[in-house]
Amino acid sequence: MANFFFDQMTQAEANSFQPGVDQLVFLTATASQTTVIFNPLTLTAAPSITIIAEGNTLNFAESLAGAPGTGINFNLFQDSSDLFIGTTGNDSVMGTAASDGLFGGDGADTLNGGSAGNDLLQGNQGNDSLVASSGIDTIFGGQGDDSIVLSAGGASATATNFAQGNLGNDTIVGSSHADTILGGQGDDNITGGGGGDYLDGNLGNDTVHASSAGPDTLSGEGGNDSLVATGSGHDSISGGAGDDTISDSTSAGHDTIDSGAGNDQITVANGSDQITAGDGVDSITVTTGGHDTITAGSGNDVISTAGGGDLITLGDGNDHVTITGGSGDDTLTLGSGNDVIVGSSAGDDSISAGLGNDDVTFAGGFHTVTLGNGDDSIDLGGGSGVIGVGNGNDNISGVGDDSTITAGTGHDSIDITGGSATLSFAGNDTITDSSASGHNVITSTGSGNDDIHLSDTTSTSGGDTISLGNGTNTASDLGFHGATITAGNGQDSITTGAGDDNITGGSGDDTITSGGGTDIISSGAGNDSIHFLGQGGIQGGAGDDTINGATATGNSLIDGGAGNDQITMGSTADTITGGAGNDTITAGGGGTGHDQISGGGGNDLFVFSPGQSIANPNTAEVITDWTSSDHLQIGTLGAGGAVFVGTDTVVAANFNAAITQANADLSGTDKYVAIQVSGVGVVVFADTSTPGTIGTPDHHITVDDDAIILQGASLSSISGTNFI
Structure with missing residues (x-):
C-alpha cells in the first residue's frame, strides 16, 4: 500500500492511485484549503477510500463507476468534522465521532452519521437510507423514498x-429522546421514539405513530392521514385538511385532538381528552369513561361516548350521539341540525339549545333537556327529568316520576309512563298517562285545543291537577283518587272517574261528566252540560245549563245558577236550586227521604213521575219557593179535569188529615186536589194510582197516590193553569 503525501496531487500521481490499497494523506492543508477532484475514471472493483487528515472536503465532480451491481464505500473523517458530497451513483458513507456533513447526491445512498457528533445528513435524489449518530443530528431525506432512523440524542434527555423526509414516500423512525420529524410531500410513515416528539406528516397520506410517555405532538396536515398515539403522555394531535384516522386508544394522558377539515375518524380511550372535529362528516368514538370535551363541526357527525361526564358541543350538521354506560353527568349543546341523541340510564345528563328537529332517547335516569323550536322527539325511557321544548310540534314520551315538562305553542304530544309529572304547555297538545299512577300537575297556558287523557287507577293517594287554557279542550281523568280540573274560557269537555273530583268550568260552553265519588263541580258561565254519577255539590253558573244526576248514587246539592236550566235528578234525596231563569227541574224521588226543590226566580217547571212522590210526609217531594207563575207536570196526567181546592184548613200537619179532606172534595173526573195544611203550606195530591180515574169504590185519593208539598204556599197561588 502506498501513501500519497502532498499539498497538490499531480496527474501522474492520480493515475497511479490504487483504489482499496492506497491512501491520500494531506500534510499541511486546512479544511478550507484542500480540494480533491476526481475527474472521470473507471474503477474495476468497489473501492474504499479513507481520508485521515483533518478538516477536509472530498468533492466528486464526476461520478465514480464501480463494477456492475456494486456500490462505492467511503469510510470518512476518522479524526474531525468533515463534509462529504456524493455522486450520481449509489454512495455508502460512514461518518465519524465528529460532527459530519454528508450529502448523498443523485443515487440510492446510504449515509451513516457515525458513532457520535452533531451531524447533517442529506440524501438528495434517490431512495436513500439515512442513519443518525448518537449526537444531535439534522437529516433531510431529499426527493426519493427515503428511510431515516434517528438515534438517541446524546446523554441529555432534552436533546x-x-x-425531514421532503419529497417521496419516506419512512422515519425517531429516537428515545425528543425528536422533530417532518414527513414532506409524499405518503410518509413516521414513528416517534421514547421522547416527547413533534411528528408532522406534512403533505401526502401519512401514517404517524407516537408511543412515548412524553407530550407528543402529531400533525397530519394535508392528505388522508393515520395518526396513532399509544403512549401515556399529554399528546396534541392535529389531523389537517384530509380524511384522517386518529387513534388515541391506549393513551392515559389528557390529550388535545383537532381533526381539521375532512371526513375524519377519531377513536380515544382513557384520560380526559379535548377533541375538536372540523367541518367534515366525522366519526368520534370514546371507549372509556374519561371526562372528555368534544366539539363537532358543521358536518353530519357520529359521536359515541362511554358516559364519563363529557362536555359535547355539536355543530350545525345532522349529528348522531350515543352515550353508552358510564355514570358521569354529560352535557350536550346541540346545533341547528337535526340531531339524534341516544343516552343511557346512568348519569344526570343535560342537553340544550338545539334549533333543528332533534330526537333524544334515554333508557331511564334523570336528565335535563332544553330544546329549540324544531319538531323534537324526546323519550325518557321511564326516567325523570326537567324537559323544555320550544314552539315546534314535539313528541315527549317515557316521562317518569318527578318530571317537569314545559312545552311551547306547537302541537305537542306528551305521554307520562310512571309516577308524577308537572306539565306546562301552550299549543294544541295531547297529554296521556299510561302509568295508571301518580299525581300530575298539568297546566295549559295558551289558547290551543288540548286533548288530555289521564288514568290514575292503581295509586293509593293523590290525584291530578289540570288547568286548561282558553281553547276547545278535552280532559279525561279516570283516576280512583280524584282530580282537580280548572277549565279556561273555551268550550271544554271534561270527564273524570270514580275519585272525589273538583271541577271548575270557565266561561265557555263546557261538557262535564264525572264518575262515582263525591264531586264538587262549578261549570261557570256558558251553556254547560253536567252529568255526574256520584254525589256532591253541583253549580251550573250563568248560562242555560243542563245538569243530569239521574243515575247518581248519593245525595247532592244542586244549583243551576242564572239561566234557563234543565236539571234532572234520580232517586236520591237532593237539594235542588234552579236559580234565576225559567228552569225545568225533574226530580227523581227522594228514596227514603225526599228532595228539597227551589226553582228560584223565573217561571219554573217541576216535573215528577207517577209513584215518585208517594203521599207520605217523609217521602213526598218539597218545593220550597212555589209561585203562581210556576208549573207542575206529573207523569202524563196533563191539565185535564178540575182542580178542587179544599175550603177548610187542615190544622194537623200530617197527610192523613189532608187525605181525608181530599176524599171529601174529590169528584169522579178530578186528577188533582190541593189542600192547605197549617204549618206546611199547600199539599197537591195527584191521582196517579189509576191515572185519569178515581179509585173505587169510594172515589178518593189514597196513600198510593202522589203528593207534592208546596212549602209556605197558599191556595191562591195554584190553579188549573199551573198543571201541564
Whole structure:
C-alpha cells in the first residue's frame, strides 16, 4: 500500500492511485484549503477510500463507476468534522465521532452519521437510507423514498434531533429522546421514539405513530392521514385538511385532538381528552369513561361516548350521539341540525339549545333537556327529568316520576309512563298517562285545543291537577283518587272517574261528566252540560245549563245558577236550586227521604213521575219557593179535569188529615186536589194510582197516590193553569 503525501496531487500521481490499497494523506492543508477532484475514471472493483487528515472536503465532480451491481464505500473523517458530497451513483458513507456533513447526491445512498457528533445528513435524489449518530443530528431525506432512523440524542434527555423526509414516500423512525420529524410531500410513515416528539406528516397520506410517555405532538396536515398515539403522555394531535384516522386508544394522558377539515375518524380511550372535529362528516368514538370535551363541526357527525361526564358541543350538521354506560353527568349543546341523541340510564345528563328537529332517547335516569323550536322527539325511557321544548310540534314520551315538562305553542304530544309529572304547555297538545299512577300537575297556558287523557287507577293517594287554557279542550281523568280540573274560557269537555273530583268550568260552553265519588263541580258561565254519577255539590253558573244526576248514587246539592236550566235528578234525596231563569227541574224521588226543590226566580217547571212522590210526609217531594207563575207536570196526567181546592184548613200537619179532606172534595173526573195544611203550606195530591180515574169504590185519593208539598204556599197561588 502506498501513501500519497502532498499539498497538490499531480496527474501522474492520480493515475497511479490504487483504489482499496492506497491512501491520500494531506500534510499541511486546512479544511478550507484542500480540494480533491476526481475527474472521470473507471474503477474495476468497489473501492474504499479513507481520508485521515483533518478538516477536509472530498468533492466528486464526476461520478465514480464501480463494477456492475456494486456500490462505492467511503469510510470518512476518522479524526474531525468533515463534509462529504456524493455522486450520481449509489454512495455508502460512514461518518465519524465528529460532527459530519454528508450529502448523498443523485443515487440510492446510504449515509451513516457515525458513532457520535452533531451531524447533517442529506440524501438528495434517490431512495436513500439515512442513519443518525448518537449526537444531535439534522437529516433531510431529499426527493426519493427515503428511510431515516434517528438515534438517541446524546446523554441529555432534552436533546432534539431533526428529520425531514421532503419529497417521496419516506419512512422515519425517531429516537428515545425528543425528536422533530417532518414527513414532506409524499405518503410518509413516521414513528416517534421514547421522547416527547413533534411528528408532522406534512403533505401526502401519512401514517404517524407516537408511543412515548412524553407530550407528543402529531400533525397530519394535508392528505388522508393515520395518526396513532399509544403512549401515556399529554399528546396534541392535529389531523389537517384530509380524511384522517386518529387513534388515541391506549393513551392515559389528557390529550388535545383537532381533526381539521375532512371526513375524519377519531377513536380515544382513557384520560380526559379535548377533541375538536372540523367541518367534515366525522366519526368520534370514546371507549372509556374519561371526562372528555368534544366539539363537532358543521358536518353530519357520529359521536359515541362511554358516559364519563363529557362536555359535547355539536355543530350545525345532522349529528348522531350515543352515550353508552358510564355514570358521569354529560352535557350536550346541540346545533341547528337535526340531531339524534341516544343516552343511557346512568348519569344526570343535560342537553340544550338545539334549533333543528332533534330526537333524544334515554333508557331511564334523570336528565335535563332544553330544546329549540324544531319538531323534537324526546323519550325518557321511564326516567325523570326537567324537559323544555320550544314552539315546534314535539313528541315527549317515557316521562317518569318527578318530571317537569314545559312545552311551547306547537302541537305537542306528551305521554307520562310512571309516577308524577308537572306539565306546562301552550299549543294544541295531547297529554296521556299510561302509568295508571301518580299525581300530575298539568297546566295549559295558551289558547290551543288540548286533548288530555289521564288514568290514575292503581295509586293509593293523590290525584291530578289540570288547568286548561282558553281553547276547545278535552280532559279525561279516570283516576280512583280524584282530580282537580280548572277549565279556561273555551268550550271544554271534561270527564273524570270514580275519585272525589273538583271541577271548575270557565266561561265557555263546557261538557262535564264525572264518575262515582263525591264531586264538587262549578261549570261557570256558558251553556254547560253536567252529568255526574256520584254525589256532591253541583253549580251550573250563568248560562242555560243542563245538569243530569239521574243515575247518581248519593245525595247532592244542586244549583243551576242564572239561566234557563234543565236539571234532572234520580232517586236520591237532593237539594235542588234552579236559580234565576225559567228552569225545568225533574226530580227523581227522594228514596227514603225526599228532595228539597227551589226553582228560584223565573217561571219554573217541576216535573215528577207517577209513584215518585208517594203521599207520605217523609217521602213526598218539597218545593220550597212555589209561585203562581210556576208549573207542575206529573207523569202524563196533563191539565185535564178540575182542580178542587179544599175550603177548610187542615190544622194537623200530617197527610192523613189532608187525605181525608181530599176524599171529601174529590169528584169522579178530578186528577188533582190541593189542600192547605197549617204549618206546611199547600199539599197537591195527584191521582196517579189509576191515572185519569178515581179509585173505587169510594172515589178518593189514597196513600198510593202522589203528593207534592208546596212549602209556605197558599191556595191562591195554584190553579188549573199551573198543571201541564
